[in-house]
Amino acid sequence: MSYLMNSSEILQTIQMIDQQHLDIRTVTMGISLLDCADRDITCCGEKIYEKLCRRAERLVPVCEGIEQEYGIPIVNKRISVTPISLVAAACETEDYAPLASVLDRAAETVGINFIGGFSALSQKGFTESDRRLILSIPRALTETKLVCASVNVGSTRAGINMDAVQLMGKIIRETAEIDPVGCAKLVVFCNAVEDNPFMAGAFHGVGEPECVINVGVSGPGVVANALRSCRGERIDVVSETIKRTAFKITRMGQLVAQEASARLQVPFGVVDLSLAPTPAVGDSVAEILELIGLERCGTHGTTAALALLNDAVKKGGVMASSHVGGLSGAFIPVSEDAGMIRAAEEGVLQMDKLEAMTCVCSVGLDMIAVPGDTSAETLSAIIADEAAIGMINSKTTAVRLIPAIGKDVGDRVDFGGLLGSAPVIPLHRESAAEFIQRGGRIPAPLHSLRN
Amino acid sequence: MKAIVSVFAKDARGIIAYVTALLAERDINVLDISQTVMQEYFAMIMLVDLDACSLPFHELARWLQEKGQERSLDIHIQRSDIFEAMHRV
Numbered sequence: 246m247s248y249l250m251n252s253s254e255i256l257q258t259i260q261m262i263d264q265q266h267l268d269i270r271t272v273t274m275g276i277s278l279l280d281c282a283d284r285d286i287t288c289c290g291e292k293i294y295e296k297l298c299r300r301a302e303r304l305v306p307v308c309e310g311i312e313q314e315y316g317i318p319i320v321n322k323r324i325s326v327t328p329i330s331l332v333a334a335a336c337e338t339e340d341y342a343p344l345a346s347v348l349d350r351a352a353e354t355v356g357i358n359f360i361g362g363f364s365a366l367s368q369k370g371f372t373e374s375d376r377r378l379i380l381s382i383p384r385a386l387t388e389t390k391l392v393c394a395s396v397n398v399g400s401t402r403a404g405i406n407m408d409a410v411q412l413m414g415k416i417i418r419e420t421a422e423i424d425p426v427g428c429a430k431l432v433v434f435c436n437a438v439e440d441n442p443f444m445a446g447a448f449h450g451v452g453e454p455e456c457v458i459n460v461g462v463s464g465p466g467v468v469a470n471a472l473r474s475c476r477g478e479r480i481d482v483v484s485e486t487i488k489r490t491a492f493k494i495t496r497m498g499q500l501v502a503q504e505a506s507a508r509l510q511v512p513f514g515v516v517d518l519s520l521a522p523t524p525a526v527g528d529s530v531a532e533i534l535e536l537i538g539l540e541r542c543g544t545h546g547t548t549a550a551l552a553l554l555n556d557a558v559k560k561g562g563v564m565a566s567s568h569v570g571g572l573s574g575a576f577i578p579v580s581e582d583a584g585m586i587r588a589a590e591e592g593v594l595q596m597d598k599l600e601a602m603t604c605v606c607s608v609g610l611d612m613i614a615v616p617g618d619t620s621a622e623t624l625s626a627i628i629a630d631e632a633a634i635g636m637i638n639s640k641t642t643a644v645r646l647i648p649a650i651g652k653d654v655g656d657r658v659d660f661g662g663l664l665g666s667a668p669v670i671p672l673h674r675e676s677a678a679e680f681i682q683r684g685g686r687i688p689a690p691l692h693s694l695r696n
Numbered sequence: 697m698k699a700i701v702s703v704f705a706k707d708a709r710g711i712i713a714y715v716t717a718l719l720a721e722r723d724i725n726v727l728d729i730s731q732t733v734m735q736e737y738f739a740m741i742m743l744v745d746l747d748a749c750s751l752p753f754h755e756l757a758r759w760l761q762e763k764g765q766e767r768s769l770d771i772h773i774q775r776s777d778i779f780e781a782m783h784r785v
Contacts, residue, residue, distance in 0.1 A: 252730040252741045254783040255700055259772075313754045316774035493782045500781040 262317055265466035266528040267494065269501050270521045271321040272308050273442035275449035275457040275514065276300050278327040278362075286336040290347040293332070297324065297351035297360075300456055305356040307508045311501055319501065320463070320523075324352065325447035326362035334374035341378050345385035345392045352391040359430075361447035363394040366437070369403040369686070379412055383420040386427035393445035399435035399632040401639045405687040410632065414625030414681065421617075421648040428647040429580075429612065429664050433628050435635030435642045440515050441571045446643055457514040458506045459571060462498035463521045464490070466528045468558075472536040483537055484557045491518070491561030499566040517571030518562035519608070520554075522582035524665035530554075530575060531584025531594075542584055543594030548601045551575055555606035572641055577602060578612035580647075580660060580667030590668045596627075604634050609643030614658045614667040617650040624648070626677035629687075637690055697746045697753075698727070700779060701760070704770040707738040711769065715740070718763050722756065723748040743776065 261267040281292035301324055308319045326332075326348070333341050345363050352360040363385055365375040382394050396413055399405035413433045420427040432446040439450020442459035449457070471490040475483050498516045506513035522530045531542035537550045555575045563569050577599065579585045588594035596613070603609055610631055615624075628644045635642030649658045649669050659666040703715055712731065719726060719742075728743040749756060757773050764771030 251783070252732075255702065255741050255779050256739070258779055258782055259702055310754065313757055314775045315778045316772055317778060496781045497778065500778060 261464075261467045265464075265470050266523065266525055267464050267467050267497070268318040268320050269460060269498060270463040271323050271442050271444075271461040272304070272319055272501065272505050273323040273325055273447055273459045273461070274301055274304050274509075274511065275325045275440065275453055275459060276327075277449055277453065277455050278329075278332045279451070281332055282335045284335055284337050286333070286338045286343060289333060289336055290344055293344065294347050294351050297326070297348070298354055301355045301357065303509060307505060310508070311504050315501070317497060317501065321358040323357055323442070323444060323447065324355075324360045325442070325449045326360065327449050327451065328362060328364035328366055330365035330372065330374045330378040331451065333378065334372065339377055340384070341381040342384040342388060345381070345389050348392050349389035357391070359391050359393055359444045361393040361395065361444050362449060363392050364396065364448040366397045367406050367409045368397050368400040368435075370406060371409065379409075379416060382416050382431060383423055383427065386420055386430050387423040393430045393432075393447065395432040395434055395437065395446045395448060397434045397437040398628065399636050399687070401436060401636050402689055402693045404689040405435065405629065405632045405636055407629065407681070407686060408684045410625050410629050411681050411684055413628055414621040414623070417624050417646060418621040418648060421650050425647050425650055425658060426660055426664075429645065429660050431645065433644045435632035436640060438571060438641055442517050443519065443521065443572060443576070445645065446572075453514070454512055456511045458502060458509065458511050459514040459517065460498050460502035460505070461517040461519060461521060461571065462494050463523075463528075464494040465520050465522045465530050465533055467494060468520065469527065469529070469533050469536055472533060480553065484553055487554060487557035488561035491558040492565045495562035495565035513568070515568045515570030516562070516566040518559055518566075518569050518573040519571070519576055520558055521576045522578070522585075524581055524583055524586075526583055529582045529584035530577060531582055531588055535584065541591065541593040542588040543598050547598060548605055551602050551607065552605040572608050574606050574608040574641065576611060577607045578645075578665075579670070580612040580614065580658075580665040582665075586666070586668065589670055596670055596672055600630060600634070603631060603642050604638065608641055609645065611643065611645045612647070612664065612667060613645070614647045614649045614652075614669045615672055616653050616669055617648055618653075619648050619672060620676070620678070622676065622678040622681045623672060625681040627672075629681070633687070636687075639692070698776045699744050699746055699773050700776050701742040701744055701771065701773045703738070703740040703742075703764070705738045705768060707733050707736050711738055711767075712740065714767060715742075715769070715771065718760065719744060722751055722759075
């Protein structure tokens, strides 16, 4: 066969797509809304709606064209926007929920799956606008379908805003009491990144261009399949195999990103090197860890196996793309990963182990259902722990918890679709209320002084 | 534009003739063919040139798929760039 065609390689690619769930997880268009500010919230909303519809008009058809021509599914088409707390700061109003409705309507019009950026960056303190946005979150998330919210409460440079941590515990609780699914669209960050294409934490940072295309790849099934041929080999071989596989997956992401960028005439931003699982059987990060040699994900050794996995994914991926960015870490969304669900149901995967995993490379405590009677202070304390891990390790960490109102350990919560379903995980019962009620700001660590 | 046509089916007589006739009908030139039968299962991969084909890509893909189904063949067409991107540095 010619240089161009090698049938075993072609068959391998076709198998990856057909049988191992290889897909492009998301093409996310970042759009700046800084020019939409207005004193009148209605005018601001009209400008936002017009701009989103104009900029993203061709996003879905272009992605569908790429899917057809290359035969690779693009599972999600999404938009991220400038944090609304910045855009709406000039609005003379207390309630930002109407702007969430505008985002929802625009998302519906252009036919995308999610829109992210109902966000506030409060790592060092609140502006008036940050506070108004955060207080609007419960209504905004329960009255819309496609809008995602995020709040950054800490960073390595600024420390942790414990007032924001305290407030976010209450907001998560309040949102869950209206509708627990609302909490699946709310992320609390430390060291949030400006170019993340994945939901629910995507927003378009102020350092980003007017409009940009970021792409998130997927492929736990492909990595798992490659590891099946490494049984009994030394760990170096496992690492090498993951690297090679990640390279191939990322090259696909890079191709789609460049093609989408060219067709939409929008600059290409980054490819995010994250292994994002789905609830489908055979598309699980937990399964990869088990193939590395753990009887069940969550047992001793899980943290080390995960560290190896993610490092190898990055090393393979970074050479395959001209620009990498976003979160580029392992996603452990418990409800969205069949292997994680099983490990949690069997009681092997516990909260403390999930937290340990975030120390090495996991992006956070993601999509975890907690007992319905969990207090706001306990939620805040979990956020504080995660933020501390992020702050000290100079990495992004995030918390997306779902208090399962009326349910307790052993029950199950269903979110539907890609969000999956999760068993309620036990938490420590002892209170951290006194710590949380102090408020204030945890000072930035010594190693933030790098200049 | 170059593309890869892949055909999978239970082996039978005349599959190559049928598929190449379809391609000829749409002015598609075959540049390279690789074909094998594994345990009664037919697998063929063709590199084709679409420059003379007037049908838009997505319609061509749908047409090939429909024509394939009439004979219980699984026919897919994909731009060849995806394979090059994945396997060539």
